Amino acid sequence: MSAPTAFDAGALVSGLAWSVRPQAPTSSQALEPYEGDERRSLARIAHLTRAYNDLCTQAVDPFEIAAGLEAAGISDRKARAEYGAASVFELADAMYALVPRRPSHGGTWVDPWQRPVARHLLRGLLYGLPGLLYAVALTMLQQEFDAVLLLVATIVASGLGQGLSLLGHALIGRRQNEAAMSLFRTALVLGGLLGAFIMVASWLSGSLSPAVVLAGCQFAYLLAATLLMVIDASFLLLSVLAPAVLLAIVELSGAAVIPRGATIAVLALCVAAAVVAAWSKLDVPPGATITHLRAGFGLSRSDVALGAGYVVYGLATAGLVAFAVVDVIGRHGSSAAGSIALMMLPLVASLGVAEWLVYRLRSRGLTLLRETSSIEGFRTLASAEVARAVVGYASVLAALTCAVIFVFPQEAALPFVVNICAYGVLGLALFCSTILLSVSRHWLALGLAMTALVVDSALRWTLAPASPEALATMHLAVFVMLLAAVLPAVGYYYTRAGSHR
Numbered sequence: 001m002s003a004p005t006a007f008d009a010g011a012l013v014s015g016l017a018w019s020v021r022p023q024a025p026t027s028s029q030a031l032e033p034y035e036g037d038e039r040r041s042l043a044r045i046a047h048l049t050r051a052y053n054d055l056c057t058q059a060v061d062p063f064e065i066a067a068g069l070e071a072a073g074i075s076d077r078k079a080r081a082e083y084g085a086a087s088v089f090e091l092a093d094a095m096y097a098l099v100p101r102r103p104s105h106g107g108t109w110v111d112p113w114q115r116p117v118a119r120h121l122l123r124g125l126l127y128g129l130p131g132l133l134y135a136v137a138l139t140m141l142q143q144e145f146d147a148v149l150l151l152v153a154t155i156v157a158s159g160l161g162q163g164l165s166l167l168g169h170a171l172i173g174r175r176q177n178e179a180a181m182s183l184f185r186t187a188l189v190l191g192g193l194l195g196a197f198i199m200v201a202s203w204l205s206g207s208l209s210p211a212v213v214l215a216g217c218q219f220a221y222l223l224a225a226t227l228l229m230v231i232d233a234s235f236l237l238l239s240v241l242a243p244a245v246l247l248a249i250v251e252l253s254g255a256a257v258i259p260r261g262a263t264i265a266v267l268a269l270c271v272a273a274a275v276v277a278a279w280s281k282l283d284v285p286p287g288a289t290i291t292h293l294r295a296g297f298g299l300s301r302s303d304v305a306l307g308a309g310y311v312v313y314g315l316a317t318a319g320l321v322a323f324a325v326v327d328v329i330g331r332h333g334s335s336a337a338g339s340i341a342l343m344m345l346p347l348v349a350s351l352g353v354a355e356w357l358v359y360r361l362r363s364r365g366l367t368l369l370r371e372t373s374s375i376e377g378f379r380t381l382a383s384a385e386v387a388r389a390v391v392g393y394a395s396v397l398a399a400l401t402c403a404v405i406f407v408f409p410q411e412a413a414l415p416f417v418v419n420i421c422a423y424g425v426l427g428l429a430l431f432c433s434t435i436l437l438s439v440s441r442h443w444l445a446l447g448l449a450m451t452a453l454v455v456d457s458a459l460r461w462t463l464a465p466a467s468p469e470a471l472a473t474m475h476l477a478v479f480v481m482l483l484a485a486v487l488p489a490v491g492y493y494y495t496r497a498g499s500h501r
Contacts, residue, residue, distance in 0.1 A: 045083055045091070049099050056099040060375065060497035066092035101373050113363035117356055122234050124352020126225070129241055131348050132248040133267060135341040137214050138325070139251065140260050146211030147329045153198075153215035155318040157222040160191070162314030163307040164223060168230040170303055181284045182292035184227045188278060191223035210264050217271040224271075224278035236277050244270040252338055309446050316449035317433075320426060321347075323456065323475050324419055327468070339411055343420045346400035347427040353396050354431050361389045362438055365500045375497055382495040386435075390487070393431050397424040418472035422479050429483040432490045439499040444489060452482040 049056045055068045066089045069079075076087045085091035137150060164187050171180035195216035202212040228237040247266050250256050292298070299307075324340045364385045372378045401424050405412050429452075436445040456478045463474055493499050 045085075045094055046098060048083065048091075049095050052095075053099075056095055057102040059096060059101070060369065060501060062089065062092040062096040063498065064501065065095050101375065103370050103373060111363050111366060113359045113366065115356075115359055119234070120356035120359065121352035122238070123229065124350070124355055126229065126234055126237055126241070127351040128348035129245050130221075130225075131344055132252065132341065133241075133244050133270075135338065136248045136251050136263065137211075137267070138328075138340070139338075140210055140263065146209055147325075149215050150211050150218070151322055151325055151329065153218045154222075155315055155322065157191075157218045158318035159311040159314035160187075160219070161222045161226040163311035164226050165230055166310040167297075167299060167303060167307045168227070171298065172230070174298075176298050178284065178288060179292050179295075179298045181282045182289040183297045184230075184278070185282050185284055185289050186293060187223050188220075188227065188275065188282075191219045192275065195219040210260065213264060213268065217268055220275050221271040224274040227278045228274070228281065231281055233277070233281055236281075237274065240270060240273045240277055252341060306442060309442055313437075313442075313446045313449055316446070316453045317430060319453050320430075320449065320456065320479075321423075323422070323460075326460070327471055339416060342404055342408055342411055343416065343423055345404050346397050346420065347423045349400055350393070350396050350427065354393055354427070354434070357389045357393050358431070358434050358438055361385055361435065361494070362500075365494065369497060369500050378497050379495045383491060386491055386494050389435075390428070390432065390490075394428050397427055415468040415472045418469065418476055422472060422476040425476060425479040425483055429479055429486055432483065432486040435490050435494060436486065439493050439496075441489070441493050444493075445486075448482060448486050448489075451485075452478055455481075 052065075052068065052072075055065055059065045059068075069088050069092060074088060074091070079085040079088050079091040083091050083094075085094060134150075134154065138147065164184070167183060168180050171177070171183065195218070197216075198219075199208065199212055199216040202208045225237055228234070244267055247258060247263060251258055251263065296304075321344075324343055328340065365382060368378055368381050368385070372381065401420055404420060405417065433445045433449060436442075456475060459474050459478065460471065463470055466474075
């Protein structure tokens with residue numbers, strides 16, 4: 001007998017195994033004539049395709065039919081005994097080849113990727129604004145160790161935020177809202193304890209500094225911000241960030257000199273406000289958090305493994321984005337914080353557009369799947385959609401890059417120009433990686449990002465004594481290679497119809 005598989009489970013969850021499953025005919029049953037859009041013969045397999053007509057006419061590949069058949073109880077033994085096929089998969093291949101695809105347009109269709117453009121732009125703003133605060137923090141650091149500590153804390157917190165976001169979305173998507181809120185509460189507590197531990201340990205050792213305070217705050221803030229973004233409380237997070245953002249604009253523009261103590265106080269208060277705002281959104285009954293914690297929050301091993309993968313992916317992407325900061329730290333200074341902020345500006349300012357384009361691309365994929373009856377036709381149209389999205393985002397990045405260079409000509413030395421171009425190429429590569437993540441190619445996106453980070457780190461170590469121009473050129477070359485690797489993967493996986501089920 002054919003045992004249930006993980007693929008079957010995925011088919012059931014995704015609705016690929018149809019709820020109407022007529023009993024397959026036996027040899028003693030009479031075969032009735034069939035009239036329809038196409039005439040299928042009275043052969044046993046043809047009759048089976050009629051019994052599972054919806055599954056066959058709407059399947060995007062033989063694997064989808066195989067999943068539906070196994071979920072309906074047709075085993076390899078039954079496929080051999082009654083239909084002359086070696087296995088369920090061979091039977092599915094025959095059924096897929098026999099029946100032309102006819103997408104169904106009946107019923108009300110809800111596009112899960114449809115969102116207002118303003119929502120994406122707001123979220124993009126919230127992704128980018130902490131970069132201003134980070135640049136301000138760099139201007140207050142005088143020692144190389146302080147900058148390293150803040151950088152490491154930011155990268156680690158970013159990775160944890162990615163993992164928390166993935167697990168939270170998974171639980172909410174399964175309507176396990178109470179378990180999700182318990183998970184968020186646990187993450188907030190652990191993040192606060194970790195930040196407090198860093199600060200207390202530094203205080204006891206007599207080395208408490210602004211960098212230590214900011215590093216401790218990073219854990220609490222990024223986890224709180226992740227929580228608010230997942231539950232779609234973007235306006236609340238924006239209001240919490242507003243005072244620190246105004247301070248950052250004044251500080252970086254040179255409009256006024258703000259004392260270091262006041263700056264740290266404002267940043268710390270914003271972090272505290274973010275944590276309080278996030279905590280206020282957690283509606284969890286007393287004792288529920290402990291119960292969910294003991295039960296593992298209802299997460300499976302595959303959920304935890306994928307969440308861990310997203311943590312590593314977050315670490316890798318944060319490490320890649322921080323390449324200019326690492327170069328500055330290597331030269332024992334933080335006076336270039338303003339220049340770093342300008343280098344990142346095109347990437348940061350385009351994050352909302354990037355999210356909108358990813359959602360629009362996925363939405364177009366589902367629409368094309370409903371409107372095309374030929375898989376080859378779908379591939380052709382989907383390829384055009386991918387090209388349009390990639391070229392569109394590249395154009396936005398290029399326009400913003402040219403605008404920064406034009407508005408700030410005093411910064412347009414060769415290292416600055418090469419670095420800002422490197423951020424543009426990296427942004428396009430990460431945009432393509434996000435598309436891979438959206439079509440469930442998580443481990444491929446993780447592998448490419450980690451490879452790029454390892455190569456970039458190794459080359460930086462090799463070229464450590466090199467000039468800023470050489471380092472900037474090296475980064476650009478690595479990011480171009482990352483883009484060259486991820487682009488074909490996006491073109492291949494997005495144009496597979498099965499990726500949109």
